[in-house]
Amino acid sequence: MTQRTAREKMLAGETYNIFDPELVARRQRVKGLLRAFNRADGEPERLDILRQLLGRVGEGSLIEPPFHCSYGENTYLGDHVFLNSTCTILDNNEVRIGDHVMLGPVVQIYTAIHPLQAAVRNQGWETTKPVTVEEGVWVAGGAILLPGVTIGRHAVVGAGAVVVESVPADTVVAGNPARVIREIE
Numbered sequence: 001m002t003q004r005t006a007r008e009k010m011l012a013g014e015t016y017n018i019f020d021p022e023l024v025a026r027r028q029r030v031k032g033l034l035r036a037f038n039r040a041d042g043e044p045e046r047l048d049i050l051r052q053l054l055g056r057v058g059e060g061s062l063i064e065p066p067f068h069c070s071y072g073e074n075t076y077l078g079d080h081v082f083l084n085s086t087c088t089i090l091d092n093n094e095v096r097i098g099d100h101v102m103l104g105p106v107v108q109i110y111t112a113i114h115p116l117q118a119a120v121r122n123q124g125w126e127t128t129k130p131v132t133v134e135e136g137v138w139v140a141g142g143a144i145l146l147p148g149v150t151i152g153r154h155a156v157v158g159a160g161a162v163v164v165e166s167v168p169a170d171t172v173v174a175g176n177p178a179r180v181i182r183e184i185e
Contacts, residue, residue: 010092010128011074018092019124030072038065058099063087074111078135083107093128093147101133104141104159109133111147134169143178154184 004012006020016023030053037049046065050057053072058079066086069075074091078099086106089095093111097103111128115121129148133139137151140159145151150166157163158174158181167173170184 011094013093013128013130015125015127017124018126026071026073030069033072034068037063037067040065055094064105070112084141092126094130095133096130097133098135098137098153100135101137101139103133103139104143106142107139107145108143109145113147156184 006016006023009016010023033049033053037046037053040046040049043062046063047057050063054075054077055073056076058077058081060079061077061081063083064085067083068088070090070092072091074093075089075095077097078101080099081097081101083103084105087103087108089109090112095109095111109131111131113127113129115125131145131147132150133145134151134153136154137157139145139151139157142160143157144162146162146164149163151157151163152167152169152171154170155167156172157167157178158172160176161174161178162176163173164177167178168180171180172182172184173179174181
């Protein structure tokens, strides 16, 4: 039986080590692409870099710099997605963003889960869970989406919300932790 790579374990949500040489090399490559993206003057140049960086960039999608991510290749943008400035996507697992999604400034999406035990955490061990943002969602500025959540179709996540559980479709959530405050008709 072939042993799984750290990357394969990472994407499967199994325990893996972030200091694995292949993962370190992938993150270094991403840092170079992000520097180029964040310094680029025009949209055509930024789009070309995004296509090298991300797993998918849908038609009409736009990311305002600065932008930050861990691996890039694990992030998939649908069509007509807009990420405002200073968004961070720590895509150690897949992050799937549906069509017509808007993320406000300083939105953060996390997929990594660190152990509670300091000695294990300090050695670089962690697990991951994917994050999904379905079609037509608006995530307002400063919101944080934690590992394993799904934001249902057409939902709205209020500014500064910390989403720790999946959000039902057609609802508005706000607060820390985020809670449903109303349904959208």
